[in-house]
Amino acid sequence: MNPAMKILFNYFIFPGFLFSASVGLIAGWLDRKISARLQWRKGPPWHQNFTDIIKLLGKETIVPEGARLTFLAAPYLGLLSLVLCATVLGNALFLSGQSFRGDLIVVLYLLVIPAIALIIGASSAANPLASIGVSREMKLLLGYELPFIISLITVVIKSGGVIKLEDILSHQAGFGSNIFSLSGAIAFVVAVLCLQAKLGFVPFDMAEADQEIMGGTLIEYSGLPLAIFKLTKALLLVTGPLFVITLFLGKDIGPLFLLLKFAMLLVIAILIKNTNPRLRIEQALKFFWGPVTVLALLGLIFASLGW
Amino acid sequence: MDFRLKALTKSIWIFHASVGSCNNCDIETLDCFTPRFDLERFGIQLIGSLRHADVLLITGAMNRKAVVRMKRLYEQAPKPCLVVACGTCACSQHMFKESYNVREPLDKILPVDLYIPGCPPKPEAIISGVIKLLNKVKRGK
Numbered sequence: 001m002n003p004a005m006k007i008l009f010n011y012f013i014f015p016g017f018l019f020s021a022s023v024g025l026i027a028g029w030l031d032r033k034i035s036a037r038l039q040w041r042k043g044p045p046w047h048q049n050f051t052d053i054i055k056l057l058g059k060e061t062i063v064p065e066g067a068r069l070t071f072l073a074a075p076y077l078g079l080l081s082l083v084l085c086a087t088v089l090g091n092a093l094f095l096s097g098q099s100f101r102g103d104l105i106v107v108l109y110l111l112v113i114p115a116i117a118l119i120i121g122a123s124s125a126a127n128p129l130a131s132i133g134v135s136r137e138m139k140l141l142l143g144y145e146l147p148f149i150i151s152l153i154t155v156v157i158k159s160g161g162v163i164k165l166e167d168i169l170s171h172q173a174g175f176g177s178n179i180f181s182l183s184g185a186i187a188f189v190v191a192v193l194c195l196q197a198k199l200g201f202v203p204f205d206m207a208e209a210d211q212e213i214m215g216g217t218l219i220e221y222s223g224l225p226l227a228i229f230k231l232t233k234a235l236l237l238v239t240g241p242l243f244v245i246t247l248f249l250g251k252d253i254g255p256l257f258l259l260l261k262f263a264m265l266l267v268i269a270i271l272i273k274n275t276n277p278r279l280r281i282e283q284a285l286k287f288f289w290g291p292v293t294v295l296a297l298l299g300l301i302f303a304s305l306g307w
Numbered sequence: 308m309d310f311r312l313k314a315l316t317k318s319i320w321i322f323h324a325s326v327g328s329c330n331n332c333d334i335e336t337l338d339c340f341t342p343r344f345d346l347e348r349f350g351i352q353l354i355g356s357l358r359h360a361d362v363l364l365i366t367g368a369m370n371r372k373a374v375v376r377m378k379r380l381y382e383q384a385p386k387p388c389l390v391v392a393c394g395t396c397a398c399s400q401h402m403f404k405e406s407y408n409v410r411e412p413l414d415k416i417l418p419v420d421l422y423i424p425g426c427p428p429k430p431e432a433i434i435s436g437v438i439k440l441l442n443k444v445k446r447g448k
Contacts, residue, residue, distance in 0.1 A: 032347070041345040048350050051318045055361070058311030060385040062358060210355035222358040222385040 010098075015090020017083045024234030025049040027266055031237070034270045049234065053227050061223035066126035071220075074121030075228035078114040082235045085110035089242055092165035093253060099166035107165070107243060108152065111198070114232050115141050118207075121225075122217035133216025136281045137207035140197055143288035144204075148194035150296035151187035155247045157303045158184060165246055172250035179248045182307045186299035188248045190292055192268060195240045197284070200233070202273040206281050241265040315361060315387070316441045318350040322360035322384070326377055327409075328367025331427035332394035336364065338430045346434065362389045362440075368396040368403040369413050381417050389420045389440060393433065398422045 001009070010016055028049045036043030063071060089107055091098035119137055122130040156163060158178055159171040178184035197204035208216045218229060245253070245261050279287065325333050339346045340353060354360060363384055369377065381390070392413050395401040403409040413419060420443065423436040 036345070036347060040342040042348045043345075044347050044350055048318065051314050051350060054311065054314040055318045058315065059361075059387070062383075062385050213355075215354070215356035215359065218359075219356040220358055226359060 010091060010095075011083065011087050015094055016087040020083070020086040020090070020235050020238045021231055024231075024236070024238040025053070027237045027262075028234050030263075030266060031270050031273075034267065035274055038274045049230075053230060056223060056227035056230065059223040061225060062220075064126055064220050067220070068124040070120050070124040072225060074117045074124070075221075075225045075232070077120070078117030078232045079228050079235070081110050081113040081117070082232055082239060085113075086235055086239045086242075089165070089239060089246065092169065093242060093246055093258075096166070099164055101164050103165050104152070104156070104163045104168070108149070111236075111239065111243065112141070112145065114236060115198075117232075118217050118229070121221070121229075122219075125220035127220050129213045129215075130217055130219050132213050133207045133219070137217055139281055139285055140204060140207060143285045144194040144197040147190050147288055147292045147296040148198075150293065150300055151190040151194070152247065154183055154187040154296070154299045154303045157300070169246060169250040169253065177249050177251040183299045183302035184248060186295055186302065188244075190296045190299065191244050191248065192265070193292055194288075195244055195265075196269055196272055197288070198240055199236060199269060201269055203276040203279050204284050206278060206284065209278060212278075237266070241269075312444065316444050318352075319361045319437075319441075320352050320354045320359055321362045321364050322357050323353060323364050324366075324377070324380060326365060326367045326373035326397075327370040328394065328396060332366035332396070335427040335430055336366065336393060336433060339433055344430045344434065346437070349437075351437065357384050360384050360388060362391055363417075364391045364393055365397050365413060365417075366393045368400050368406070368409045369411070369416060370408045371410055374410070374416060377413075378416060389444070390417050391421045391423065391436070391440065392419045393423045393436075394428055395424050395426045398424050401426065 012018060026046065026049075029044065029046050032048065033043040033046075085107055088103050088110070092103060115137060119134050119141075122137075123134045155168065155178055158181070159168045162168060162171065172178060179188045200208055206212075206216075208218060213219070218226065221229060241262050244265060245258065249261050323333070323336060337353075338344060339351075357363075357380060363381060365377070367373075381388070392398050396403065397413050400406075400409055400412050421436055421440045423433055425432050428436075
């Protein structure tokens, strides 16, 4: 296979779009099923999220009056950049020798873009409830990015200053997973809390609160753009946990262990989601900039002391 | 059968609009999503925004102020969008037939696809109505 074909294959099929989207939609089903079982219900069949996407493709797309061009362009921006992120991450995790220097930072940046795409799209929708959602999403983004980056720096310090995902993985293969040290465990807790906000799961879902602001950022979307946002969300449900696994649980990454770790992170997120009420935005911001950042800094200090 | 139509029957998102009801129909509708009945088994979900809706579920007698809003809501929904009249008030005005405040029944205003009578209809009646609606869609509306 020539290199161009290989890149396209990586982007569209194996670690990229097709693979990640399928796994993500099934993970989304797992979320709905476990939530249903926790509420003593039966829950939907496994193909439910695929059906939802296909149905949305067949619906009418409405562009509200006064909406700008970015209303339709933003979903694609979010999806394409997240697919790129899944590809870079998957190359480091599944295929050897594909990682490049600095891809940790590339992944970090690409993980932010879906939230920015949502902000751009919703703010050009000309809807007051959408702008409330946008303002909340923006504040939440500012809130969780700070402790998330600090916990990332902790990992970089622990693995001896490398910013290449494969080196982080090989360091953990040699010295044991990062989570089994004091600073690593603290950074892991911080990263899981930030992941919860990144996924938009319940204590931090104020930007899309269905009951309160009727879908918030997604309120004006219908048909194809909504399907793309749902796909982006599904991809995030794969990329986020995989990134945390790469950083903190990177010792055994054979298929079986990877699946178990992925399921574990997912179940943690779903349990937090089902046992907590929604926070107000200023509570969430206080939470992330207060205790979580202090915890992350503590982890950073411990890591530089070598614990 | 068109596979998009098939996907539609397997994943129906409901927007619940109450136009002057006594809230009994609303409570019974919400009961369908509780553990005993659990309509999410069939992919049926209550959603917040009208733009995501496949079904507009209307409860209550259509009072004069609601008529304008309801028409606007129907126009805002992405097509194909089905309209369900839930409860006797929405079906046939019930005891508000002679009321000064209720001018015309719902089906004179919107194209209603399904009537679920009852005051309030039981969750079982609502579920059986939904099945009839699905069969209607499958036969090709």
